[in-house]
Amino acid sequence: MREISMERVNKTREEMLGVVKSDVLTHEQKVANMANLADSLLEVLDLPEGLDDLLNKGIDEQCICDLFEGHAPLRPRYIIPDYEKFMKEGSEFLQLDPPKDLLEAVNNLLIFYKHVPSVTNYPVYVGSLDKLLDPFVQDMDEEMAEKIIKMFLIHMDRTILDSFCHANIGPEPTKAGFIILKVIGQMQDAVPNLTMKVDKDLTSDELLLAGVNTALHSAKPSFANNKMFESELGKDYVIASCYNGLKLGGGSYTLCRLILGNIAKKATDVEDFINDKLPYVMDIMARYMDERIRFEVEESGFFENNFLAKEGFIHRDRFTAMFGLVGLADAVNILMEKEGKTGRFGSNKEADDLGVRIMDKIDEFNTHHNNKYCEATDNHFLLHAQVGIAQDIDVTPGTRIPIGEEPEELIDHLKVISRFHKYFPSGTGDIFPIDATVHRNPEYVMDIIKGAINQDIRYLSFYGSDSDVIRITGYLVKKSEIEKLENHENVKHDTTALGMGAKHNGHILERKVR
Amino acid sequence: MSNSLKVPVNRIIPFSSVDGPGNRTAVFLQGCGFDCKYCHNPETRNLCVACGRCVQECPTGALTLVDNKVIFDYNKCCKCDTCIKVCKHGASPRIRWMEPAEVLEEVKSNMPFIRGVTTSGGECTTYPEFLKEFFRLCKDVGLTTLIDSNGSYDFSKDRELLEVTDGVMLDVKAYDLNEHINVTGTDNKMVLQNMEYLASVDKLFEVRTVVVPGLFDYEGTIAEVSNKLSAYKTNIRYKIIAFRPNGVRQEYRNYNSPDRAELDRLAEIAKSKGIKDINII
Ligand code: SF4
Ligand code: SF4
Numbered sequence: 001m002r003e004i005s006m007e008r009v010n011k012t013r014e015e016m017l018g019v020v021k022s023d024v025l026t027h028e029q030k031v032a033n034m035a036n037l038a039d040s041l042l043e044v045l046d047l048p049e050g051l052d053d054l055l056n057k058g059i060d061e062q063c064i065c066d067l068f069e070g071h072a073p074l075r076p077r078y079i080i081p082d083y084e085k086f087m088k089e090g091s092e093f094l095q096l097d098p099p100k101d102l103l104e105a106v107n108n109l110l111i112f113y114k115h116v117p118s119v120t121n122y123p124v125y126v127g128s129l130d131k132l133l134d135p136f137v138q139d140m141d142e143e144m145a146e147k148i149i150k151m152f153l154i155h156m157d158r159t160i161l162d163s164f165c166h167a168n169i170g171p172e173p174t175k176a177g178f179i180i181l182k183v184i185g186q187m188q189d190a191v192p193n194l195t196m197k198v199d200k201d202l203t204s205d206e207l208l209l210a211g212v213n214t215a216l217h218s219a220k221p222s223f224a225n226n227k228m229f230e231s232e233l234g235k236d237y238v239i240a241s242c243y244n245g246l247k248l249g250g251g252s253y254t255l256c257r258l259i260l261g262n263i264a265k266k267a268t269d270v271e272d273f274i275n276d277k278l279p280y281v282m283d284i285m286a287r288y289m290d291e292r293i294r295f296e297v298e299e300s301g302f303f304e305n306n307f308l309a310k311e312g313f314i315h316r317d318r319f320t321a322m323f324g325l326v327g328l329a330d331a332v333n334i335l336m337e338k339e340g341k342t343g344r345f346g347s348n349k350e351a352d353d354l355g356v357r358i359m360d361k362i363d364e365f366n367t368h369h370n371n372k373y374c375e376a377t378d379n380h381f382l383l384h385a386q387v388g389i390a391q392d393i394d395v396t397p398g399t400r401i402p403i404g405e406e407p408e409e410l411i412d413h414l415k416v417i418s419r420f421h422k423y424f425p426s427g428t429g430d431i432f433p434i435d436a437t438v439h440r441n442p443e444y445v446m447d448i449i450k451g452a453i454n455q456d457i458r459y460l461s462f463y464g465s466d467s468d469v470i471r472i473t474g475y476l477v478k479k480s481e482i483e484k485l486e487n488h489e490n491v492k493h494d495t496t497a498l499g500m501g502a503k504h505n506g507h508i509l510e511r512k513v514r
Numbered sequence: 515m516s517n518s519l520k521v522p523v524n525r526i527i528p529f530s531s532v533d534g535p536g537n538r539t540a541v542f543l544q545g546c547g548f549d550c551k552y553c554h555n556p557e558t559r560n561l562c563v564a565c566g567r568c569v570q571e572c573p574t575g576a577l578t579l580v581d582n583k584v585i586f587d588y589n590k591c592c593k594c595d596t597c598i599k600v601c602k603h604g605a606s607p608r609i610r611w612m613e614p615a616e617v618l619e620e621v622k623s624n625m626p627f628i629r630g631v632t633t634s635g636g637e638c639t640t641y642p643e644f645l646k647e648f649f650r651l652c653k654d655v656g657l658t659t660l661i662d663s664n665g666s667y668d669f670s671k672d673r674e675l676l677e678v679t680d681g682v683m684l685d686v687k688a689y690d691l692n693e694h695i696n697v698t699g700t701d702n703k704m705v706l707q708n709m710e711y712l713a714s715v716d717k718l719f720e721v722r723t724v725v726v727p728g729l730f731d732y733e734g735t736i737a738e739v740s741n742k743l744s745a746y747k748t749n750i751r752y753k754i755i756a757f758r759p760n761g762v763r764q765e766y767r768n769y770n771s772p773d774r775a776e777l778d779r780l781a782e783i784a785k786s787k788g789i790k791d792i793n794i795i
């Protein structure tokens with residue numbers, strides 16, 4: 001382990017004391033922050049030359065961001081346990097037998113969740129809940145089933161204190177799936193986030209419509225293009241965290257992101273960006289990720305010692321890593337200006353074409369970079385359109401069109417995004433607030449979803465423009481909770497602070513209503 | 515295709531959530547024989563007479579008068595609506611004369627996100643020949659077809675049109691003859707005849723009444739219409755629409771909007787007469 005300066009140690013100690021004394025952080029948030037600060041003192045990774053200059057900069061200059069993963073990763077960033085196996089076999093470590101009824105099933109799951117680590121210390125994936133619970137609701141009193149599932153979901157919301165926690169339902173209709181949608185529609189809770197996998201051959205109109213109605217009231221589920229994900233990741237994929245496609249029984253070692261706008265600032269023109277500045281940064285980020293992965297696999301001991309691996313709920317060879325990016329729109333607009341052109345991303349064909357050219361370049365780089373621990377995805381990372389963090393100022397999430405510049409007509413918006421979703425098997429998505437009058441015509445939203453999955457669009461979210469729970473960038477937050485935080489009251493979910501940042505820096509309340 | 519099928523298109527809304535089931539492209543044609551006091555699009559009623567007033571007022575030079583015709587340059591228009599506000603003739607200079615195939619081309623660019631088209635107005639049945647050809651083309655590409663109509667056109671005499679039309683959304687503006695004349699300037703014999711005829715051949719998708727307190731006995735209208743419709747087996751939707759002043763001409767803007775309780779009361783009346791599908795907007 002490398003030496004560090006006493007100055008840095010003292011600075012970190014000051015920050016730790018600040019955390020201890022904070023009047024807004026809850027106890028759990030303080031503990032997590034303390035751990036992160038302690039970790040920041042470790043220096044065990046063999047960092048690529050040039051990284052420091054790209055990584056440790058303010059948000060207006062930074063080109064690579066590692067999203068608070070710490071200096072010595074003690075677990076993979078995202079872990080996707082095989083809950084089906086857990087339901088079938090129970091767990092020796094947790095001393096749990098396979099459940100025999102619905103109560104045992106939800107109790108076992110709630111216990112298991114407390115033992116699933118992640119970058120946030122809370123599970124980012126809690127299972128395909130309809131499939132897990134369906135066997136137990138078949139011959140049961142429906143009202144009782146609803147009550148138990150409702151309590152199960154409330155328990156999750158009040159104890160999993162982070163909205164990067166995701167459940168899946170679909171694509172097939174199930175009794176449990178309808179119950180889940182019904183009870184979620186009665187609540188307006190942020191956790192768990194929910195995705196419905198949609199497949200034109202498997203999903204019934206009834207299920208899709210139930211999903212739309214629930215989404216207009218509770219801002220979830222979001223809708224994932226099942227055929228698209230299956231063709232890339234196989235049948236055993238799940239949607240976790242914000243909207244990340246990953247393999248069941250695996251996960252993602254790490255996620256770093258390119259801040260494309262800041263890389264574009266350094267370029268003289270389009271050719272310089274494409275042929276020099278961008279490849280230089282991509283190469284360093286990829287090698288940085290390689291090193292993080294090497295440490296996790298070869299040194300951390302996680303895959304040898306954690307019960308999830310020992311009991312086969314996860315397999316090291318089903319993990320991959322996410323090569324993220326933000327600010328495609330920013331980069332395009334900066335480069336267009338440097339070329340003396342006025343067209344902007346999202347409303348100008350030439351600008352959009354440049355966006356495609358940049359994405360092709362990133363995609364090509366990724367398919368030529370190999371990492372031996374990413375066997376699950378042909379030894380390559382997966383591209384990820386990252387949704388941004390609260391600290392981002394003037395950084396547009398992923399490949400989205402900046403808020404305030406959305407095309408007047410939704411059809412033109414959809415046509416732009418359909419050019420970009422295909423690049424991101426490990427996640428991208430666009431979000432549309434929907435006018436309340438549509439509550440009386442949910443089939444309007446259903447038609448758009450059906451069209452979208454026919455047009456290479458991967459993932460869509462909707463929420464009622466008058467709803468309290470809203471989708472920030474990927475995760476959900478309540479407007480009422482943001483207001484509490486603005487008044488310096490404690491709030492239970494750590495993502496509320498991110499939502500407040502996004503409200504002030506990302507203008508998410510000003511999205512164009514459809 | 516003969517030139518006679520060109521119609522004045524006021525506008526095309528690519529995605530509409532309020533013009534029938536699901537997501538539809540709505541095509542608004544220019545021209546209407548009624549003159550409803552509460553018309554929200556008064557500029558869609560008449561054709562331009564080239565008086566030139568809007569040409570002078572347009573702030574961006576998007577309009578020019580050439581050979582006694584107003585020419586509209588879409589790319590210069592900033593959508594300020596000055597032209598339709600100053601027009602004294604209930605017209606708009608921003609129309610495009612289009613063939614059915616041209617309209618279809620625009621509609622097609624919204625596929626596969628839409629399930630169908632709705633033609634509206636003005637009064638789209640002013641152009642039945644256009645509708646027939648346009649709907650035939652829509653059917654060929656798998657889209658459903660709805661007509662939004664004030665009921666002035668005799669549908670019973672145009673089997674051919676109904677064959678390519680999936681349903682009609684019919685405005686019943688007032689049930690009483692004199693009230694209808696007061697509201698629209700026209701009698702309603704054909705409207706009521708259409709209501710029953712379309713219901714009997716299962717082409718009546720929806721009936722709508724705009725509720726304007728103080729203008730007419732809307733309660734009586736809703737009760738009578740519900741009574742008539744309940745005789746038919748099909749599940750016809752009744753859309754009860756609250757008057758809203760936006761778009762309405764200055765001189766008629768002073769009516770009040772009904773409150774929610776009043777609308778709920780009306781829905782109850784329709785329900786008690788046997789209407790099952792009621793939509794309050
Ligand atoms: S029928 Fe419709 S378009 Fe014609 S005047 Fe009445 S409200 Fe306006
Ligand atoms: S649109 Fe109206 S104001 Fe303009 S030229 Fe025609 S009639 Fe005159």
Ligand code: SF4
Nearest residue numbers: 572591592594595597
């Ligand atoms: S809306 Fe009418 S007045 Fe305004 S710019 Fe366009 S054409 Fe001119």
